Amino acid sequence: MEEPILKVENLEVGVKKDTGFMNIVNNISFFLKKGETLGIVGESGCGKSMTSLSIMDLTPASVSLKSGKILLKDKDLTAMRKNERRKVRGKEIAMIFQEPMTSLNPVYTIGYQIVEMIRNHQNMTKKQAYQHALNMLQLVGIPRADEILHEYPHQLSGGMRQRVMIAMVLSCSPEILIADEPTTALDVTIQAQILELMKSLQEEMNMSIILITHDLGVVAEMCDRVVVMYAGEIVEESEVHELFENPKHPYTKGLLESLPDVDEDREYLSSIKGTVPSPSEMPEGCRFAPRCAFASEKCQEDPPVFRVNQKSSCKCWLFEDSTAE
């Protein structure tokens, strides 16, 4: 098998408190292959954004990396000096955010902001950079791109701004794009267009994508593989078809059941009872046990990750018969 382009190993991220270190992301490991789209799903607050921000080294000041490795090909990002790490951002790993309305600086023109990105990583004259920016805007399907170049963010709609963001972050041809809920703030038709755009650019540029989302519909549409997070841990990792056809972890099952089903005409959506525990009051053992219908004595103890089959692994005692990883 081809070596993964990005490997996250035993990552622990959290907040330093007087009482000790409070984990937000607890010992997670996953990988990303060249050209694939990896989905990260999970309820609000489970640590999806913190995971991606840790990869970018953009966590809020209070949040820090406790241990773990982030391997980009064979370079360990966590071992890099700040300045080297900075040069990875935008050049090799780029990121777009959930809020296109506020993602661009209001006082600079679109062209200025894209050119700033280009000239930061590439040796180009201003003129060449503006030409490249124009090409990028046309590539992401922005009409009257030559005029938009000289306009300010407030003159554009949310969908247009997200296109501009995509044009900007892809202007240095990064190998990895992290998209943290890139379409959540947009209305449905625009959502579909943006996702379509990301997919076609991915093929064109042979880029890997980490797509963070709440929306399992988006996962089915976009992803090759999926990582399911619960309370700062990865509870299941699976190929996308396997996930929908044969979910393993009770939490994943719950997530899938809470999808509205078009065939059956159900009155209400079944959902998982209870809420995600906060990082300060994590249950002992399996973190999902208090909400789990299949919980037993055994769940007092923290389950390891079991490889269930070639396509999926799962962090649950129900799969004890499989080999532990």
Place this chain on the structure above:
Amino acid sequence: MIQYIIRRLIHTVFVVLAISLIVFFSIRLTGDPVAIMFQAGEPTKEAIEEVRENLGLNEPLIVQYGIFMKQLITFDLGESFRSGLPVSTMIAERMGPTVLLALGGILVAILIAFPVGILSAVKRGTAVDFFGRIFSLLGISFPNFWLGIMLIIVFAVQLQWFPASGYDGWKSLVLPSIALGMILSGILARLVRSSMLEILNQQYISTAKSKGIKDWVVIIRHAFRNALIPTTTFLGIQFGSLLGGTVIIEQVFSWPGVGRMIIDAINQRDYPVIQGGVIVLAMLMILVNLIVDLSYSFLDPRIKVGGSDK
């Protein structure tokens, strides 16, 4: 744009009218100028009467105001009771030093407050922030005349680095500018800090960082550039109290400006000089605010001053 400026000018006329009314009548409550002129000797009743007649003080108040307004419309501010010089000439001579002092004060405030405010925000919760905030507090707490006197004692009398008073070259501008700008720098540093803290949490700052540009470029080019918008508004509003400050500082440093001229004129009940001085300062204030408002469309592309016409 032109329309907007015209509207502002009309607005200005009304403000000046109101100020002229207030100044004209309030100074006439403070005592008789002629009595003060003759403080030294024992003048005859006739002599007093003659002076009153010459200065036009025997007319009814309303008539006096009418004459004053008639002159004002032709930009004639009258003549000093004391020296007989045209008030406009006196102001023209003193305007330069006052504007220079005000600019010096603002420059000092900016040179101190911008770095202190930015560092406090970026290093939030650290020792740097702590000292920055202490500094702001100190800046605000010391009255400027006291600071002026302290500066004179230390840097003029003891160390003899700068002159203690007068208006002679850039060296003489240093101490009065610091005395004037200190309070403003304290308030300004707080404002810069809080604006920066708010802006550093904005999504576009994360975007800027995610582009891999240097930290200080993110802080200055992306965050501070946005903090300039509230900061400029604030400086425009504060310009009034800064001008008020020049009146005191000019006194402390014997600075030959409009403020000191007004104080002297008040002591002598020199009505035309007081009126002229106050009105000119008010107009300066209005002019500065107009410039600040116009500068918004450069600072913030979301704002178009005076609607869409360019």
